[in-house]
Amino acid sequence: MLTISNLTYHIANKGYLFQNVTLSVQPGEIVGLTGHSGIGKSTFAKVVAGYLTPDEGTINRVQNKRQPHPVQLIWQHPEQAVNPKWRIKKVLEEAGPIDDEWLERLQIHSSWLKRFPDQLSGGELQRICIARCLMTRPDFIIADEITTMLDPITQADIWDVLRQIAKTESIGILAISHHYELLERLTDRTLSFETLSKK
Numbered sequence: 001m002l003t004i005s006n007l008t009y010h011i012a013n014k015g016y017l018f019q020n021v022t023l024s025v026q027p028g029e030i031v032g033l034t035g036h037s038g039i040g041k042s043t044f045a046k047v048v049a050g051y052l053t054p055d056e057g058t059i060n061r062v063q064n065k066r067q068p069h070p071v072q073l074i075w076q077h078p079e080q081a082v083n084p085k086w087r088i089k090k091v092l093e094e095a096g097p098i099d100d101e102w103l104e105r106l107q108i109h110s111s112w113l114k115r116f117p118d119q120l121s122g123g124e125l126q127r128i129c130i131a132r133c134l135m136t137r138p139d140f141i142i143a144d145e146i147t148t149m150l151d152p153i154t155q156a157d158i159w160d161v162l163r164q165i166a167k168t169e170s171i172g173i174l175a176i177s178h179h180y181e182l183l184e185r186l187t188d189r190t191l192s193f194e195t196l197s198k199k
C-alpha cells in the first residue's frame, strides 16, 4: 500500500503550498485527486514520486530491487518527458529491454519505434510514455493530467487500457485532474485536494 502521511511542502517566498496531506492507495486501486488550478496538485505529485523533498511527512513506498523507483510519475505533456533527439526505440529502452507485451496492450505499432517524438501524435506519444513507465514495473503510478490535451475518444481508449492494467497487475494509480466528471467515471474514489490540504 502507498501511504502518504502528513505531507507538508512550502515554496520559498510563497509559504505553504499544502500542509498535512494524508492519503493512501491500495494495490490495484484507482484514486482520483481533484482541485482547482494552482492549488498544488502537480507539486504534490512530484513530492510523492521523489522529485521534490517534503518539509514534513512520510511516504511509505516499499521498493524491490528490480525497480528504479516504486512510484512512477506520468506527466501531462509527453513531448516534454522524452528526449526529442532520440528515436522512440531508444526512449523506451531507457526503462530497460523493450517488452512486446506492453507495446501490444497499449496498441503501439512497431513502425513508431523508428520515428522521432515529433513524428507521433500527442496520444501516440503518451502511450509510449505509459509503456516506458510500465516497463519499470512500478507498484504505483501518479498520472498527472495525462489525457487533458487529448480528444475524448483517445482519452477513453488510454484510460480503458490503464484501468485494465491497474486491475490485472495490481498497480495502484493516483489520477490527478481538475476534471471531476472524468475522475468520477474512471476512479474507485475521488478526493478533493482542497479538503486534504489544510493551509
Ligand SMILES: Nc1ncnc2c1ncn2[C@@H]1O[C@H](COP(=O)(O)OP(=O)(O)OP(=O)(O)O)[C@@H](O)[C@H]1O
Binding pocket: 011, 014, 017, 035, 036, 037, 038, 039, 040, 041, 042, 043, 044, 178
Ligand atoms: N518552483 C516554484 N517556484 C515558485 N512557485 C511555484 C513553483 N512550483 C510551483 N509553484 C506555484 O505553486 C502553485 C501550485 O502549482 P502546481 O503546478 O502544483 O498546481 P496545480 O494544482 O497542479 O495546477 P494546474 O492544475 O494548473 O496544473 C502555483 O501557484 C505555481 O505557480
